[in-house]
Amino acid sequence: MHDPAKVVIIGAGIVGCSTAYYLTQMGWRDICVLDQGPLFQNWGSTSHAPGLMFQHNNSKTICRLATWSVELYSQVAPKDSPAFFQVGSLEIAHTKERWEELKRKLGNAKAWGLAADLIGPQEIKSMIPIMRTDDLFGAFFVPSDCDVKAASICEALAKEAQERGANFHAHTPVTSIEIKNGRVQAVLTGRGNIRTENIVCAAGIWGPLIGRMAGVPIPLTPMQHLYAKTVPVKELMGETEEMRHPIVRYQDKDLYFRQHRDAYGFGSYRHEPLPVDAEALPHNDHPAIFPFTPEHFEESWRDAVERFPCLHGVELAEKFNGLFSFTPDANSILGQTREVAGFWVAEAVWVTHGGGVGRALAEWMVEGTPSLDLREMDINRFHPYAFSPSYIKSRANRQYIEVYDIIHPLQQMESPRNLRLSPFHSRLETLGAVFLENAGWERPQWFLSNEALPGQPDWPKRTGWTARYWSPIIGAEHQATRTGVALYDLTPFTKLEVSGPRSLELIQFL
Numbered sequence: 001m002h003d004p005a006k007v008v009i010i011g012a013g014i015v016g017c018s019t020a021y022y023l024t025q026m027g028w029r030d031i032c033v034l035d036q037g038p039l040f041q042n043w044g045s046t047s048h049a050p051g052l053m054f055q056h057n058n059s060k061t062i063c064r065l066a067t068w069s070v071e072l073y074s075q076v077a078p079k080d081s082p083a084f085f086q087v088g089s090l091e092i093a094h095t096k097e098r099w100e101e102l103k104r105k106l107g108n109a110k111a112w113g114l115a116a117d118l119i120g121p122q123e124i125k126s127m128i129p130i131m132r133t134d135d136l137f138g139a140f141f142v143p144s145d146c147d148v149k150a151a152s153i154c155e156a157l158a159k160e161a162q163e164r165g166a167n168f169h170a171h172t173p174v175t176s177i178e179i180k181n182g183r184v185q186a187v188l189t190g191r192g193n194i195r196t197e198n199i200v201c202a203a204g205i206w207g208p209l210i211g212r213m214a215g216v217p218i219p220l221t222p223m224q225h226l227y228a229k230t231v232p233v234k235e236l237m238g239e240t241e242e243m244r245h246p247i248v249r250y251q252d253k254d255l256y257f258r259q260h261r262d263a264y265g266f267g268s269y270r271h272e273p274l275p276v277d278a279e280a281l282p283h284n285d286h287p288a289i290f291p292f293t294p295e296h297f298e299e300s301w302r303d304a305v306e307r308f309p310c311l312h313g314v315e316l317a318e319k320f321n322g323l324f325s326f327t328p329d330a331n332s333i334l335g336q337t338r339e340v341a342g343f344w345v346a347e348a349v350w351v352t353h354g355g356g357v358g359r360a361l362a363e364w365m366v367e368g369t370p371s372l373d374l375r376e377m378d379i380n381r382f383h384p385y386a387f388s389p390s391y392i393k394s395r396a397n398r399q400y401i402e403v404y405d406i407i408h409p410l411q412q413m414e415s416p417r418n419l420r421l422s423p424f425h426s427r428l429e430t431l432g433a434v435f436l437e438n439a440g441w442e443r444p445q446w447f448l449s450n451e452a453l454p455g456q457p458d459w460p461k462r463t464g465w466t467a468r469y470w471s472p473i474i475g476a477e478h479q480a481t482r483t484g485v486a487l488y489d490l491t492p493f494t495k496l497e498v499s500g501p502r503s504l505e506l507i508q509f510l
């Protein structure tokens with residue numbers, strides 16, 4: 001074993017490999033990557049993912065992480081055995097609501113600098129002749145989206161990292177972490193100990209178990225997700241390319257599709273969430289694969305055949321429930337923990353963002369700050385209530401259900417609610433407060449009792465999407481505050497107490 005190490009990365013999935021790649025590229029040496037299982041067809045999620053990469057995201061940062069990943073994977077993908085397929089993507093609209101959502105996505109894409117377009121049914125048909133398109137409004141098309149063989153990408157990343165001084169160890173389970181005075185000291189493994197000041201927890205669905213070794217809660221839930229692949233389809237016989245068709249999202253039915261040469265694969269989110277406790281993960285050679293549950297697949301299969309009529313009567317060659325991580329707010333969990341110096345986390349990351357996350361984390365570790373604002377993914381964003389097992393599971397379940405839903409930016413979670421209430425809560429309720437949740441707090445956004453306050457006739461009217469979770473009363477309340485007197489309950493606002501030498505100077509500076 002390599003001892004001591006500058007950094008020990010736990011997990012050789014896409015996240016561990018890309019982090020090792022970038023740390024060594026930025027000049028750090030003695031990087032040790034440990035995995036409890038084999039390299040690089042790992043026991044984790046990476047080797048089971050069909051590898052679809054849709055870069056668009058409502059968050060500019062998350063979109064950028066995906067774009068970085070596409071750039072990286074295209075550079076490192078082996079040429080002799082292709083692992084990177086830039087076939088583009090289609091998000092199809094079967095409903096008017098989805099079509100409106102895709103128009104909003106196009107707006108985002110333009111703002112984020114991601115080339116994209118809306119196309120009609122005929123153009124979709126020309127790209128995927130076997131898809132039924134006559135009942136579609138159109139599709140959101142991103143030409144640079146792609147699909148990857150993630151395990152091959154891991155191997156390629158690791159090869160370059162190894163050439164620059166990283167070393168990878170298979171079948172080396174981390175069993176404990178030594179911490180002294182709030183700092184990482186060493187990693188204990190089944191094959192010896194490694195002294196180090198820095199650990200990266202890139203253990204995927206096992207993240208909470210590694211976190212526990214360091215005394216750091218990592219709020220994620222491993223979730224079962226159904227994927228199936230057909231036997232060869234008659235209409236695709238003789239296909240010479242691994243992929244020619246764009247990858248497809250059919251969100252109105254919670255489905256996605258990809259071509260596997262002369263067969264088709266599809267994944268479904270159209271079933272009740274199937275969470276698994278990290279403690280209950282099996283100790284075998286396929287711990288991230290659970291038995292296929294046909295009862296959760298029947299409806300999706302019918303929808304898949306309706307969209308791809310050539311699948312009618314076709315057998316499924318592979319079918320499984322694969323596991324990957326869901327968090328309370330659907331975002332990844334990144335960064336150095338508040339509790340333990342030197343304990344870094346890169347968890348709940350899709351293949352789509354794995355390359356970008358490795359780069360951002362390496363920047364953060366080496367330079368002190370990442371070049372992207374990662375606050376929406378920062379591990380320290382969670383308040384204590386978010387670590388209760390029931391909260392984590394309930395929110396992760398919801399994220400699974402909503403993964404393809406049309407979500408308004410102000411749409412509120414329905415449960416759990418009323419987690420943090422101000423002492424004035426019941427008085428606010430009596431005044432007809434309409435509450436939005438923020439950091440667990442119930443915060444009034446407007447009061448129905450203020451309905452009679454005068455607004456201005458020339459204020460722009462809102463309808464439809466823009467009028468959701470909004471009321472003209474908000475404007476009237478603002479105006480009344482400016483011209484009269486208003487009382488606000490600021491209980492939910494964060495208060496910072498700054499004390500110690502030169503604290504006044506610091507505050508003046510701020």
Ligand SMILES: Cc1cc2nc3c(=O)[nH]c(=O)nc-3n(C[C@H](O)[C@H](O)[C@H](O)COP(=O)(O)OP(=O)(O)OC[C@H]3O[C@@H](n4cnc5c(N)ncnc54)[C@H](O)[C@@H]3O)c2cc1C
Binds near residue numbers: 014044202203226
């Ligand atoms: C069916 C399915 C379909 C998916 N489809 C897509 C898709 O199309 N696009 C997409 O972007 N994402 C997809 N995903 C999600 C994606 O696969 C994961 O989010 C991603 O691979 C996670 O990568 P990772 O490196 O964090 O974790 P993993 O790949 O799980 O790697 C973690 C590693 O940590 C190791 N480890 C754990 N504990 C220890 C320990 N104590 N000591 C040493 N090593 C340890 C494990 O052995 C494992 O190899 C899919 C997932 C599944 C299951």
